[in-house]
Amino acid sequence: MSERRVVLVTGSTDGIGRATARALAAAGVKVLVHGRSKPKVEATLAELRAELPGAELEGVSFDLGSLASVRKGAEQVLARAPALHVLINNAGIVTDECVVNEDGIELTFAVNHVGPFLLTELLAPRLEASATQQASRVINLASIAHTRGRLQLDDLTLGRAWSGYAAYAQAKLASVMHVIELAARRDPAKLVAYALHPGVIATKLLRQGWGPIQAASVETGARNTMRLATGEVVEPSGTYFSEATPTPPAAAARDASAREALWHASLRLARV
Numbered sequence: 001m002s003e004r005r006v007v008l009v010t011g012s013t014d015g016i017g018r019a020t021a022r023a024l025a026a027a028g029v030k031v032l033v034h035g036r037s038k039p040k041v042e043a044t045l046a047e048l049r050a051e052l053p054g055a056e057l058e059g060v061s062f063d064l065g066s067l068a069s070v071r072k073g074a075e076q077v078l079a080r081a082p083a084l085h086v087l088i089n090n091a092g093i094v095t096d097e098c099v100v101n102e103d104g105i106e107l108t109f110a111v112n113h114v115g116p117f118l119l120t121e122l123l124a125p126r127l128e129a130s131a132t133q134q135a136s137r138v139i140n141l142a143s144i145a146h147t148r149g150r151l152q153l154d155d156l157t158l159g160r161a162w163s164g165y166a167a168y169a170q171a172k173l174a175s176v177m178h179v180i181e182l183a184a185r186r187d188p189a190k191l192v193a194y195a196l197h198p199g200v201i202a203t204k205l206l207r208q209g210w211g212p213i214q215a216a217s218v219e220t221g222a223r224n225t226m227r228l229a230t231g232e233v234v235e236p237s238g239t240y241f242s243e244a245t246p247t248p249p250a251a252a253a254r255d256a257s258a259r260e261a262l263w264h265a266s267l268r269l270a271r272v
Helices: 015-026 038-051 067-080 107-129 144-148 164-185 204-210 218-230 256-270
Strands: 006-009 030-035 057-061 086-089 136-141 191-197 240-242
Touching: 006 015, 015 030, 015 038, 015 218, 030 038, 030 067, 038 057, 057 067, 067 107, 086 107, 086 218, 107 136, 107 164, 107 191, 107 256, 136 164, 136 218, 144 164, 164 191, 164 240, 164 256, 191 218
Parallel strands: 006 030, 006 086, 030 057, 086 136, 136 191, 191 240
Antiparallel strands: none
């Protein structure tokens, strides 16, 4: 008898994350629902339990934009999940003003990259230990915007030339690079990693960043995430997918020396 899979979906109180959490729970997966706000997490849990009687759901709340909060959040996850098979780094933001957080990190880069990087490092031992029947998985929700990103290793806060789109594109480029480098550094028998552009999806983030444009449903985005989380994936660890299609990432993401430099910068920023 196969074990019940356990999946953490960050940013799962709305948008693609919520649709993914619902689809996973409906498929019989135990889901850890994450959000920054505890009341919103509890409201989402109540809604999903009403929709899916018998679903196994738990909630964790912490702020990916704060290193201290991420560390406390990882402790919550480890306490609630003796086994953890999939981490979906789904949460993300786009902003219209430059904000530097309490850790001295530009907020878009903190929430979209540094927080997920730290969370992944803190949960990786549990993920690897849980890989008794198949490799555990890390899935980073990236964006086609990463192809326009420029990694400013000497100015990751973009203090010299900040714009909301430049910050978002750089953070999503870092997210793709994180997956490729993670794949190179971990035993693929225990942990595999994928990056995913889920499509142009009608989410709050899309409306905030780009206004009312034509987009696919959050359920469509969730289907692409679900395939990587639960389906058979024959592509090697480190693959970037554009929707359901394995796709070469931006040339910048394929630069091994830049990826190594970003890895060490991320370790420093995350204080690992």
